[in-house]
Amino acid sequence: MQSFTTHSGIVAALDRANVDTDQIIPKQFLKRIERTGFGQFLFFDWRFRADGTPEPAFELNRPEAAGASILLARRNFGCGSSREHAPWALADYGFRAVIAPTFADIFFNNCFQNGMVPIRLDEADVDELFRRVAAATAAGGQYRMHVDLRECRVADDAGFARPFTVDAFRRQCLLEGLDDIGLSLRHADQITAWEAAHGVPAAAG
Amino acid sequence: MPAPRTLLDKIWDDHVVCTPPGELPLLYIDRPLGHEVPSPQAVEGLRLAGRRVRRPEATFATPDHNVPTSDRRLPIADPVSKQQIDTLRANCREFGVRLYDLGDADQGIVHVIGPELGITQPGMTIVCGDSHTATHGALGALAFGIGTSEVEHVLATQTLRQAKPKSLEMRVDGELRLGVTAKDLVLYLIGRLSTEGGTGHVIEYTGACIRGLGMEQRMTVCNMSIEAGARAGMIAPDAVTFDYLRGRDFAPRDFDRAVAAWERLPSDPGAAYDRVQVFAAADVVPQVTWGTNPAQVTGVDAVVPDPASFADPNDRSSAERALEYMGLRGGTRIVDIPLDRVFIGSCTNSRIEDLRAAARVVQGRTVASTVRAMVVPGSGRVKRQAEEEGLDRVFREAGFDWREAGCSMCLGMNPDTLAPGERCASTSNRNFEGRQGKGGRTHLVSPAMAAAAAVTGHFVDIRGWEYR
Ligand code: SF4
Numbered sequence: 194m195q196s197f198t199t200h201s202g203i204v205a206a207l208d209r210a211n212v213d214t215d216q217i218i219p220k221q222f223l224k225r226i227e228r229t230g231f232g233q234f235l236f237f238d239w240r241f242r243a244d245g246t247p248e249p250a251f252e253l254n255r256p257e258a259a260g261a262s263i264l265l266a267r268r269n270f271g272c273g274s275s276r277e278h279a280p281w282a283l284a285d286y287g288f289r290a291v292i293a294p295t296f297a298d299i300f301f302n303n304c305f306q307n308g309m310v311p312i313r314l315d316e317a318d319v320d321e322l323f324r325r326v327a328a329a330t331a332a333g334g335q336y337r338m339h340v341d342l343r344e345c346r347v348a349d350d351a352g353f354a355r356p357f358t359v360d361a362f363r364r365q366c367l368l369e370g371l372d373d374i375g376l377s378l379r380h381a382d383q384i385t386a387w388e389a390a391h392g393v394p395a396a397a398g
Numbered sequence: 399m400p401a402p403r404t405l406l407d408k409i410w411d412d413h414v415v416c417t418p419p420g421e422l423p424l425l426y427i428d429r430p431l432g433h434e435v436p437s438p439q440a441v442e443g444l445r446l447a448g449r450r451v452r453r454p455e456a457t458f459a460t461p462d463h464n465v466p467t468s469d470r471r472l473p474i475a476d477p478v479s480k481q482q483i484d485t486l487r488a489n490c491r492e493f494g495v496r497l498y499d500l501g502d503a504d505q506g507i508v509h510v511i512g513p514e515l516g517i518t519q520p521g522m523t524i525v526c527g528d529s530h531t532a533t534h535g536a537l538g539a540l541a542f543g544i545g546t547s548e549v550e551h552v553l554a555t556q557t558l559r560q561a562k563p564k565s566l567e568m569r570v571d572g573e574l575r576l577g578v579t580a581k582d583l584v585l586y587l588i589g590r591l592s593t594e595g596g597t598g599h600v601i602e603y604t605g606a607c608i609r610g611l612g613m614e615q616r617m618t619v620c621n622m623s624i625e626a627g628a629r630a631g632m633i634a635p636d637a638v639t640f641d642y643l644r645g646r647d648f649a650p651r652d653f654d655r656a657v658a659a660w661e662r663l664p665s666d667p668g669a670a671y672d673r674v675q676v677f678a679a680a681d682v683v684p685q686v687t688w689g690t691n692p693a694q695v696t697g698v699d700a701v702v703p704d705p706a707s708f709a710d711p712n713d714r715s716s717a718e719r720a721l722e723y724m725g726l727r728g729g730t731r732i733v734d735i736p737l738d739r740v741f742i743g744s745c746t747n748s749r750i751e752d753l754r755a756a757a758r759v760v761q762g763r764t765v766a767s768t769v770r771a772m773v774v775p776g777s778g779r780v781k782r783q784a785e786e787e788g789l790d791r792v793f794r795e796a797g798f799d800w801r802e803a804g805c806s807m808c809l810g811m812n813p814d815t816l817a818p819g820e821r822c823a824s825t826s827n828r829n830f831e832g833r834q835g836k837g838g839r840t841h842l843v844s845p846a847m848a849a850a851a852a853v854t855g856h857f858v859d860i861r862g863w864e865y866r
Contacts, residue, residue: 209719210712211593211691215830220811224464224478226438226485228546238832267712269594272627272691273830275529277436277545295594298563298629299529299543306547360561362422374449377555380416380424384452384557387415387426393453 195308196370200289201339202262206326207252212266213273214300218282231278232285257330263338265322266293270311271300280307290340292347294319305363308370310340312347312357325349342368402666405634406565406600409540409663413523415557422559428522430552432459432495433508434486435811436527440550441489452556454494458517461486462507463811465500467774467801479812493553506777506803509533509745513617514779516646520635520660525552530745530827531630532623536616537643538635538663540600543624563629564672566599570607572679577861579755580615581747581825581844583607584622585685587677589695596628599673602665603633607679613642614749621746622827625692634664684860686732687829687842689720694829696732698847698859704728723831724839725819733857735841737823739816740771740852741834742845743801744808744826748776752825752845753784757792759849759863765797766855772799772814774806798852810835823851 222234239251247254253261264283270293271279280303283291289309294316304311314322322338329336338349342364348354359367366373388394403411410425417423437459444451451457464479474480483500490497498505504515509530512518520538525531527549534541544558552558568587574580601623603616611619616633623631633639640657643649650656683697694717696703705717705728721728726735742748742756753775765771773793775781781803784790790800807814808826816822816838825848826833829840843851850858 208715210716213691213828213830215809215828215833219832219836220809223435223811224476224482226442226482228439228442238836269597269627272593273529273624273828275436275527275543275545277439277527277547280545295597297594297627298597299545303545303547306545360422362420362559365420372447373559374447374551374554376421377424377551377557377559380418380557381555383416384424384426384555388556391412391426394455 194306194366194370194372197289197308197310197342197367199339199341199343200262201337202289203258203260204263204265204322204326204336204338205253205258205261206323207264207266208323210267211269211272214271214276214279215273217271217279218276223276223278228281229285231282232287235282235286257326257335262287262289263340264288264291265319265326266291267319268294270296272297275299277303277306280304280309284309292319292322305367308367310342310359310367312340314347314355314357318355321353325351325353402669404565404665404669404671405538405602405632405663406540407669409521409523410562412521422561424557425523425560426557427525427552428456429517429524430457430549431508431512431524431526431531432457432549433463433526433528434461434482435463436546436549437489438482438485439546440527440553441493443550444554449554451493451495451553456556457495457553458498458512459486459490459495460498460505460508460511461500463805463809465804466812467804467806467814475813503778503782506780507745507748507805509621510748510776510780513537514646514777516643516649519643519650520639521663525558529624530621532628533617533621533745535623535630535632536613536620537639538632538660540630540632542630564599566596566601566628567671567674568601568603569605569674569676570603570679571605571676572607573610574607574679574682575861577846577863578682578684579844579846580611580618582685583679583682584619585687585692585695585842586682588622588626588692589685590677591626591675591693593625593691593693594627596623596626599628600630600632601626601628602671603631608633609636612751613638614751617749618746622692625827635660636664684844684847686847686857688724688726688732689717690723690829690831692827692829692842694720695842698732698857700732702726702728702730702732733859736821736856737769737851738820739822740769740848741774741807741822741824741826742772742848743774743776743806745776745805746827747825747845748774748780750780750783753780753789754787756845756849757789759846759860760796760798760853761792763796763853765852768855769852771797771852772801772807774801775803777803796853807834809833823848823857
């Protein structure tokens with residue numbers, strides 16, 4: 194698993210609520226049997242026009258979002274399908290963190306498996322960040338933030354700093370890039386004992 | 399006396415293998431289910447790490463998302479779909495997992511065939527790389543969707559790392575009115591709860607209205623729990639559940655003993671839920687979604703809302719964006735919305751009772767000349783049963799396409815899709831932008847409402863419909 198300790202990068206603002214996984218990675222791209230190469234299809238239907246050229250109005254295509262690696266969005270980000278292709282596409286495109294007031298559960302869990310941190314902040318803080326991105330854009334620049342998973346803190350260079358919470362175990366796995374299947378297999382004896390106690394036939398050797 | 403526990407508590411407590419210090423609990427998974435979309439990468443992960451499937455005999459798979467629903471004797475035209483399905487086949491063969499393949503008489507949508515074959519049972523933990531796994535909760539199981547990495551984890555360890563979700567009781571008192579179905583109920587509940595109202599929770603549906611629903615209607619309700627953001631939906635098992643399961647292929651051999659255990663599952667009197675919400679079934683009218691998420695829904699007797707009427711700025715901008723995408727204006731009466739397509743199918747509404755309900759509406763009538771309509775049964779079994787009852791003739795004679803089992807236009811991964819701008823009344827579960835085809839416009843409704851819309855070419859209030 195890819196690890197994550199700290200990251201600094203440009204913030205792209207996607208001012209939409211309920212961004213669903215069908216938008217993040219449209220189903221016509223779910224047929225690949227690999228985990229890689231999905232970044233080119235990220236937000237495909239929003240990002241590209243019918244003739245295949247980029248849609249200049251779409252948030253990620255604007256100059257202020259060029260090279261962004263932190264995504265800022267509204268409530269209930271990642272709702273809908275369980276497709277892990279959604280975090281695969283975001284990570285492959287270059288995102289390392291997503292900031293929103295709330296996330297859909299499955300998407301939230303899927304992020305950790307892919308070296309990406311989902312960060313929940315209060316709605317008011319998210320509002321403030323949208324304002325800061327807009328101000329930086331109006332000044333002709335880009336807006337940067339810093340994510341520190343060791344400290345569980347996000348900050349910018351202009352005085353914004355907030356703690357965020359993540360489950361301690363998932364945080365540890367991400368910090369160390371641990372193979373969580375390997376960790377769970379350490380408890381194989383207990384799994385076998387559970388099966389025996391519940392009358393499950395022993396797994397073949 | 400031990401503290402009273404909910405259905406969720408009981409299944410949870412029974413399945414926690416251990417909670418190592420500083421780690422998340424390991425939850426034992428009785429039944430991993432699979433289909434062709436998330437599985438290849440999960441199995442590839444196993445293979446690369448040199449791991450095996452811990453309990454192949456407890457694992458079941460079927461191709462459903464990508465499969466053509468036209469003539470099955472022809473090869474799959476899309477090479478990428480074919481590769482995905484071929485990969486599923488090869489993986490199941492290599493790891494010894496039971497596959498209900500194309501051409502198998504019992505192939506179908508994984509959430510339809512699980513209960514139908516009796517693979518789904520009360521008290522079990524069931525996962526699948528698919529968010530509508532919640533469907534199986536209708537039988538009193540804890541069933542939820544997971545991502546590919548988690549699928550890999552379950553295949554290798556038969557467990558999942560999970561924090562215990564919170565519980566939300568959604569109690570529905572009273573009885574549904576005539577013409578109002580489980581689909582209308584769940585759309586109504588999602589409208590009340592919002593698309594994220596259930597986040598972090600498992601919903602247990604309770605109350606007289608829920609107890610009065612048949613097994614397949616209960617599946618429709620649990621199926622859409624995810625559209626309210628919930629991890630899962632569940633309904634306590636009772637006589638309806640036991641009668642449904644008795645005699646099914648994978649039902650326990652000592653059925654009476656199993657029933658005795660299942661009877662201990664329902665929530666104890668006085669058990670505490672983290673949240674409780676109460677609704678009256680009599681308030682529910684037939685529902686139609688007008689926007690691009692399932693909570694953007696209203697009664698068929700209402701009008702498309704004006705975005706300005708939403709107090710919350712997020713809701714307002716979502717509504718504006720949705721109406722623009724849907725090509726609708728606030729104030730338009732729902733019954734004045736004309737349709738191009740009708741889709742009856744999906745894991746929400748493709749079971750025999752759904753097809754019967756639609757056929758009753760269609761019987762002796764014809765599809766409007768402006769509409770293309772199709773029925774896609776949820777499984778090979780549903781299809782055969784419908785054909786035995788002559789439902790296929792009712793549909794065909796009315797001008798519907800009668801298809802082979804699969805997900806089909808629920809998500810349009812196979813050739814069944816909407817063209818840009820086409821407007822569809824659909825019995826599926828998601829009206830997201832582009833869900834049924836890029837630029838396609840989806841309105842979610844019940845099977846009876848979809849059938850009536852096919853006949854008239856626009857939405858009609860099924861409560862005023864004259865049945866034969
Ligand atoms: S019918 Fe639709 S929602 Fe159900 S499993 Fe298939 S694609 Fe998913």
